[in-house]
Amino acid sequence: MKVLVAVKRVIDFNVKIRIKTDGSGVETANVKMSMNPFDEIAVEEAVRLKEAKLATEIVAVSMGAAQCQETIRTALAMGADRGIHVPTDVELQPLAVAKLLQVIVAKEQPRLVILGKQAIDDDCNQTGQMLAALLGWAQGTFASKLKLEADAATVTREIDGGLETVKLKLPAVVTTDLRLNEPRYASLPNIMKAKKKTIEQMTPEALGVDPKPRLTTLKVAEPPKRHAGKKLASVAELVDKLRNEARVI
Numbered sequence: 690m691k692v693l694v695a696v697k698r699v700i701d702f703n704v705k706i707r708i709k710t711d712g713s714g715v716e717t718a719n720v721k722m723s724m725n726p727f728d729e730i731a732v733e734e735a736v737r738l739k740e741a742k743l744a745t746e747i748v749a750v751s752m753g754a755a756q757c758q759e760t761i762r763t764a765l766a767m768g769a770d771r772g773i774h775v776p777t778d779v780e781l782q783p784l785a786v787a788k789l790l791q792v793i794v795a796k797e798q799p800r801l802v803i804l805g806k807q808a809i810d811d812d813c814n815q816t817g818q819m820l821a822a823l824l825g826w827a828q829g830t831f832a833s834k835l836k837l838e839a840d841a842a843t844v845t846r847e848i849d850g851g852l853e854t855v856k857l858k859l860p861a862v863v864t865t866d867l868r869l870n871e872p873r874y875a876s877l878p879n880i881m882k883a884k885k886k887t888i889e890q891m892t893p894e895a896l897g898v899d900p901k902p903r904l905t906t907l908k909v910a911e912p913p914k915r916h917a918g919k920k921l922a923s924v925a926e927l928v929d930k931l932r933n934e935a936r937v938i
């Protein structure tokens with residue numbers, strides 16, 4: 690069974706985000722970039738499926754600037770077999786990514802596509818759902834457990850107030866939640882091996898998709914500054930402040 694994994698290059702989760710002075714977006718120049726953490730979980734899950742002999746081939750796809758190839762190399766070093774890079778300088782929004790993936794899926798014919806539940810830069814949480822809808826495939830989103838059989842996948846989903854288990858007919862789209870697994874670090878020999886694996890380029894034009902954004906960002910702003918906390922001497926003082934300063938009681 691072939692598994693396709695979507696991996697996005699995003700600002701590293703440890704970096705303190707800075708807003709551009711003109712409020713048009715987030716500063717990305719000279720900022721450390723990494724694979725979206727939920728996508729690392731997606732790659733890890735695919736590699737585990739391959740190790741369990743349930744998957745035969747893993748294809749990692751990334752879309753965007755030339756440096757996305759580094760993100761694909763990371764996936765290859767973790768255990769993916771080959772990569773596909775869709776080069777574009779256009780800002781890619783979830784619908785464009787889903788449409789591009791739809792065409793790649795038609796070419797590659799995977800039985801399972803694994804994506805992150807959301808990219809930590811735009812927090813959209815849309816691409817997997819849109820892809821499943823475009824393909825007319827079953828979807829298991831926010832997966833914290835995945836069990837694969839020949840024709841079906843059982844997905845345990847993290848939902849408000851508990852867990853839901855759904856059974857999907859393959860082919861299907863699965864999006865990963867944090868507790869699905871703990872991604873491995875690539876070993877040095879595997880990083881070296883990954884350099885020899887192939888990354889194919891497929892432009893949006895060649896895939897027949899117009900990737901231009903449908904939504905316009907009006908303004909990006911810092912969250913309001915939080916005031917420093919205060920230590921109070923007694924419960925009476927706390928009650929007084931809640932009543933007379935915060936006016937919440």
Ligand code: AMP
Pocket residue numbers: 695696697698725727728750751752753781783786803804805806807808809811812813814815816817
């Ligand atoms: P989003 O809907 O933007 O929150 O993204 C959800 C998931 O879609 C991510 O975790 C990735 O698996 C995938 N994805 C989004 N954008 C890209 C991209 N440019 N390249 C590859 N995968 C992407």
